[in-house]
Amino acid sequence: MSESTGLRARKKERTRDAIGDAAVSLFLERGFDRVSVNDIAAAAEISKPTLFRYFPTKEDLVLHRFADHQGEAARVVRDRGSGIRPVPALHRHFRAGLDRHDPVTGLSDHPEVVAFHRLVFTTPSLAGRLSRYQLEDEEALADALGEGIQARLLAAQVGAVQRVLARANWQKIADGRTARDVHPEAVADADHAFGQLP
Numbered sequence: 001m002s003e004s005t006g007l008r009a010r011k012k013e014r015t016r017d018a019i020g021d022a023a024v025s026l027f028l029e030r031g032f033d034r035v036s037v038n039d040i041a042a043a044a045e046i047s048k049p050t051l052f053r054y055f056p057t058k059e060d061l062v063l064h065r066f067a068d069h070q071g072e073a074a075r076v077v078r079d080r081g082s083g084i085r086p087v088p089a090l091h092r093h094f095r096a097g098l099d100r101h102d103p104v105t106g107l108s109d110h111p112e113v114v115a116f117h118r119l120v121f122t123t124p125s126l127a128g129r130l131s132r133y134q135l136e137d138e139e140a141l142a143d144a145l146g147e148g149i150q151a152r153l154l155a156a157q158v159g160a161v162q163r164v165l166a167r168a169n170w171q172k173i174a175d176g177r178t179a180r181d182v183h184p185e186a187v188a189d190a191d192h193a194f195g196q197l198p
């Protein structure tokens with residue numbers, strides 16, 4: 001019973017990944033607004049209703065790639081060691097992402113990642129949907145930090161710092177620099193920005 005449930009879940013995940021990959025390929029090739037849901041369903045060889053079972057909106061076909069990072073800041077705060085304050089834990093986590101050239105930090109020069117970020121940042125409906133994801137992350141972080149206005153303010157500040165740093169890193173990469181070249185500046189910027197937080 002559990003083996004068949006596991007197999008079903010893996011198959012569902014593979015199908016979801018295949019649909020998302022087909023959609024992102026089409027979006028990168030033609031532009032978000034020039035690709036219809038019917039085009040994506042045809043490329044993924046599924047029906048339109050099946051597509052919507054996996055992705056409720058066209059924007060979700062792109063932004064599902066951010067799902068791995070959904071709630072990440074809140075997890076870092078909840079999982080930090082005893083005696084470690086939230087901001088240093090979040091700073092260390094962001095710095096580790098820079099060292100790995102994690103796309104979420106904006107410090108990835110892989111051509112597909114650069115094109116993907118360009119697609120997201122230059123398509124108003126995607127940028128708007130991404131803002132909603134970020135607000136949900138901010139709320140989750142505030143809950144992990146505690147109650148009251150102090151927690152909400154700190155969560156908003158952390159979210160702003162991470163967004164500004166990631167966007168600045170991506171812009172340098174989009175302007176033609178390598179991740180390796182930008183890395184020292186990105187680290188210095190992160191150290192400065194997180195150092196301003198309480």
